[in-house]
Amino acid sequence: MKKIQMVDLGGQYKGIKAQVNAAIANIMETSAFINGPEVHAFQKDLETYLGVKHVIPCANGTDALQIAMMGLGLQPGDEVITADFTFAATVEVIALLQLTPVLVDVDPDTFNIDIAAIERAITPKTKAIVPVHLFGQCADMDAIMDLAEKHKLFVIEDNAQAIGANHTSKNGTKRKAGTIGHVGATSFFPSKNLGAYGDGGAIFTNDDALAHTLRGIVNHGMYQRYHHDVVGVNSRLDSMQAAVLRAKLPKLDMYCDNRRAAARKYSAAFSGHPDIVVPKTVNGCEGICDVCDCHVFHQYTLKITNGKRDALVKHLGEKGIPCGVYYPIPLHRQKAYADARYNESDFEITNLLSEQVVSLPMHTELDDEQIDYITATVIGFLNG
Numbered sequence: 001m002k003k004i005q006m007v008d009l010g011g012q013y014k015g016i017k018a019q020v021n022a023a024i025a026n027i028m029e030t031s032a033f034i035n036g037p038e039v040h041a042f043q044k045d046l047e048t049y050l051g052v053k054h055v056i057p058c059a060n061g062t063d064a065l066q067i068a069m070m071g072l073g074l075q076p077g078d079e080v081i082t083a084d085f086t087f088a089a090t091v092e093v094i095a096l097l098q099l100t101p102v103l104v105d106v107d108p109d110t111f112n113i114d115i116a117a118i119e120r121a122i123t124p125k126t127k128a129i130v131p132v133h134l135f136g137q138c139a140d141m142d143a144i145m146d147l148a149e150k151h152k153l154f155v156i157e158d159n160a161q162a163i164g165a166n167h168t169s170k171n172g173t174k175r176k177a178g179t180i181g182h183v184g185a186t187s188f189f190p191s192k193n194l195g196a197y198g199d200g201g202a203i204f205t206n207d208d209a210l211a212h213t214l215r216g217i218v219n220h221g222m223y224q225r226y227h228h229d230v231v232g233v234n235s236r237l238d239s240m241q242a243a244v245l246r247a248k249l250p251k252l253d254m255y256c257d258n259r260r261a262a263a264r265k266y267s268a269a270f271s272g273h274p275d276i277v278v279p280k281t282v283n284g285c286e287g288i289c290d291v292c293d294c295h296v297f298h299q300y301t302l303k304i305t306n307g308k309r310d311a312l313v314k315h316l317g318e319k320g321i322p323c324g325v326y327y328p329i330p331l332h333r334q335k336a337y338a339d340a341r342y343n344e345s346d347f348e349i350t351n352l353l354s355e356q357v358v359s360l361p362m363h364t365e366l367d368d369e370q371i372d373y374i375t376a377t378v379i380g381f382l383n384g
């Protein structure tokens with residue numbers, strides 16, 4: 001059996017080696033390192049893939065979130081509601097811009113931001129909601145957009161984990177994750193579903209004026225050479241990373257299919273086990289069906305309900321199976337983001353998830369032998 005990895009970027013590289021190597025060699029030959037033709041070409045390719053008017057490439061996913069918030073003109077003291085159960089980058093940029101993060105609980109089945117909790121957290125100071133499409137599946141965007149319209153709020157989608165996922169609205173409209181809110185932000189960190197060979201990120205919007213503002217902000221607030229109209233940042237997607245991403249983008253749907261296929265095999269083996277809850281897909285289907293494209297399984301995350309999650313993690317490590325706990329500490333309990341206004345009872349689900357979740361190896365190169373070994377090892381431990 002091949003050595004099991006959490007993410008197998010080396011295996012994936014074999015399938016795109018010729019294109020990637022040629023594209024990188026061409027950049028070396030032409031010295032177009034910064035804002036070269038590959039960056040513009042990737043931007044156009046991604047706009048087409050996503051069906052969105054504007055893609056603004058930038059240096060990483062954290063920058064993408066920050067620049068999106070800067071572009072919307074959010075001001076110090078404005079309250080921004082986001083999920084307690086996410087990677088810290090989401091809340092970090094809110095705090096960094098001196099906005100007030102307001103963390104709320106999540107849904108126990110989808111791990112995504114809880115709509116009733118958002119509603120309870122809205123005050124006259126609330127200016128934006130940041131849903132995180134956690135583990136590869138969209139938050140309930142219909143409900144979020146309804147709330148945003150009712151309360152005149154911006155919606156910034158943290159799409160770092162769900163690029164390629166589809167979202168089907170109640171009215172049947174199908175759109176790509178990250179293109180539904182006022183602005184979307186994504187990451188091309190190597191282990192993300194569309195990963196570069198280094199850092200990268202992008203912002204998406206259908207709003208022409210906002211896109212113009214964002215293009216200036218990523219480039220030192222410059223709209224005309226050496227005229228600085230606003231305070232900006234220096235956040236560029238590297239040409240080499242753009243070349244890698246351009247080679248990978250045509251394969252993204254296949255990569256997502258491979259992940260879904262692995263998820264389906266995992267769930268077939270685990271479903272019905274009394275101590276395991278398998279991930280649930282919600283957008284138009286129950287369970288993981290063959291046609292469902294709403295979940296791109298950035299992570300395949302189980303809930304272990306018998307209190308043996310940590311022991312299982314240790315056991316898997318001993319059996320050569322890497323796994324991850326995303327996320328072990330809720331954000332409201334982190335020193336940097338604690339707030340006297342929070343009550344533990346407001347975060348019942350996040351607190352429970354932080355004790356129950358475990359993410360299994362998930363990537364585009366998993367084979368049946370590996371999946372069988374992983375599922376047998378998990379079940380063997382829980383039954384033993």
Ligand SMILES: *Cc1c(COP(=O)(O)O)cnc(C)c1O
Nearest residue numbers: 060061062087089090160187189
């Ligand atoms: C990875 C990630 C980010 C940050 O992306 P970087 O490119 O690492 O800066 C933000 N939000 C979420 C939910 C992520 O998973």
